[in-house]
Amino acid sequence: MRGLALFVVFGVAAAVPGFAQDEDLPVVTEAPSADEAWSAPEPAELWVNGNAAYEAGDFAQAVALYREMREMGVDNGYLHYNLGNAYLRAGELGRAIASYRRSLRLLPRDEDALANLAFARRGARDEIAPPEPPLLLRTLLFWHYSLAPVELLRSVVVVGAAFWIVLAVRLYRRASEVLRWSSVCLLLGVLALGGSLVAHAAFAPTIAVVLPQEIDLHAAAGEGSVVRFRLHAGTEVRVVEERPEWVRIELPDGQRGWSKREYLGIVD
């Protein structure tokens, strides 16, 4: 049933250009020349050079190039994925996990990112389960956890348009039961997808990943405060409060502590 529903959602939405996770886009192996029809040649050059540096084993250079793309405003799941790989190869476990999580926020069904995240998590030292929603919730609200926000937006638009069209047709064919139930189903679809979109925008939990090998978690936001506990690189925790220089995090067992912002990779 869930598969059928996903098929319907994705089937409808896939008709809209740019909805799918762009698996069929061409592989970029050479930096394009200036006269080629790239809308942003500079990111393309960085992309190719970053990939080349990664393949050559120069992971620090790959990280630098990928990060430069990020600073230019490029933000997509593939970039975060490659960045995660480069971080992991460079030995920066926390940044790698944070990058994989960012990748999965944009490509939630990407199996490679899921696999690499699982691989990276095995290197984390703390025995703390990553903050994940319960399986029951993930099953019941499968679309919420299977679609990226941008996909939800497109789905809302497409399903919403279909809903209005069906309503319009119903004005002239009021006796049609098919149209009636179609409009009801489409309305439910719009509400579900729209609700997910709102939840993503307003209520999505902010996750933080520990970046240094070990950090102190203080009882209050300040260096002089009592150190309540320590966490190690790669541990994923939930952010409950943010200040300019300090972030308050919460462990799955409810323990809370403050850390300096620079020690955490915030995934929001």
Added chain:
Amino acid sequence: MDLENRLSRQGPRRGGMPGHLALAAACTVVALGAAVAESQEREQARVSPESEAIQVTVDRNQVALGSQIYMTVRIDGSPDEPLRLPELPDFRVVSRGQRRDMQMINGRFSNSTSYNYLLIPTRAGTFDVGAATAVIDGVEVKSQPFTIQVAAAENQGDAQDRDLFVTASLSTDQPWRGQQVIYTWRFYSRVPVGQGSIESMDFGNDVVVEDLGEVRQFQATLDGVEYSVNEVRKALFPQRSGELTLPQTQLRVEVQVEQARRPSRRRSIFDDFDDLLGGGGRWATKYLLTDPLTLDVRPLPPVPDGWNGLVGDFDIRAQLSRRELQVGQSATLEVQVGGTGNVQLLSEPGFPELPAFKIYPDQPDANIDRSGRRLTGRKVFRRALVPLVAGPLDIPPIDLVYFDPELGEYATRSTDRIDLDVVPADGEEELMLTESLAPTTGKVAVRILADDILPIRRSAAGIVSASPQGWRLWVWFVFGVLPPVMYLALLTHHRRERRYAADRTLRRRQRALRDALSAAKKVRSGTGPGSAAEASGIVRRYVGDKLGLEGSALTPSEAETALARAGVDGAVAARCRTQLERLEAAQYGLAAVAGGGGLAAETSTEGLSDLIRTIDRQVRGRRP
């Protein structure tokens, strides 16, 4: 160890509350504490201290083998370093804890520390016990050495003289290397004992040890004395030749050394509580040691071909699941190897070459029995055999070579030759392997040898942002907003059309004002008949459209009446009638009736519009 629980069931528990004695003890424990400590020390024989600051005392310095000695080292003051005991190679030393005493005598404060030990002699003889050393306030102090005599008086053979003792024995003391030797440890007791545990039963690295079943309990009579016996059996497999000394096994057990109540005293109600709660009496911890044992392990003769380490008594059997089959069909060859001895080394015998068969090996089944008096085991090896050619075929005997310790030489056992008759297949070759795969499929779990991350992505999607930006965002916005707007427009139109369809005059009423004003803008202002007719028609059409009447057929008085019915103020209705009459008069050339000069204003756009708007406001305001 399991022995602990078993022993605890043999007698009353030591931890039971001794009824009224507990109450009495609770009241006097503080007062009696110091006195008890002093009396204990008085009972002990002091061994000439060399320094007053450190004193070593033992409860006795002449004991029999199997007994134990309580030793106390008392240090006045606080030692700067841990106490150093003298070398005691002929004793097992068990720490019994320490005690600190503090006293205030004549205003002077003093403290001392007492270390308690239990010495268990391991052999008979006279042994010098060296000085114990301590450092107090930076000064090293030593106790005076003393001597302990251990006599072999309480001979192990005089079992009837003792209440409890342990023994250890071997099934043979001259085994071959790898031969199974049964080690039997027994604990004999004829007094109530509490909890007990075997604290050391270590056989070293030169012996492989296998447990043989659980601790056995039984009653045994030695020289006419009945004992409760706990027995532990182990199978030992010496791994090297030469003399092997098995260390002593030490048992720690709680023993009741004093009855709870004197037989002469009359029983009271508190005695019943004693019985209920486990009884009283005084308990002591006893350490029992076995005698050391020695194995004289004989080396094995030169190794023959095919021997894979088995020492003991073994056999081998083979059977084929079917003797008649077609080419391509399968039969299962089952070879069982088992026996008594070092069955851990049971391995696959050398299968003969069988070029006339396809052979599919299967996982072996192993079964080692540790519950009996000796270690036995059996292993089953299976092969799925698929004949490739027709005709009489045979499986040659399969040999098993092992060393027989009884004979002192290597022996060989063989299976019988197995004949089978293979006929040509009916049709094409059909491999029927299900028979051999049924018991155990032969499949093995996939082992992950190494893991790594998946490679990077090279897709062009990596250089564009995932979220729509710029004009794409506007396209999505418009695409999202347009459908509902269009639907609302369509809905409005649809509803209006339905209302028009339901009320045929509605469209005329709604459009009356607009049409009249539009026509008034185009009227030719003037006093001529043409202008008057045009203006009259406009007003009449308006009144007719607005009230749902045939306007062009209205007379001025009908118009006034209809307007009055529609709720229009009488003055306005009269004005309308008057204006229509004047226009009609002008239309038909009755200028005098029309009133001459004012007609131009009434036929003007402004005049008509004013009249029409005035009527429209009245009609609209009074509509129910």
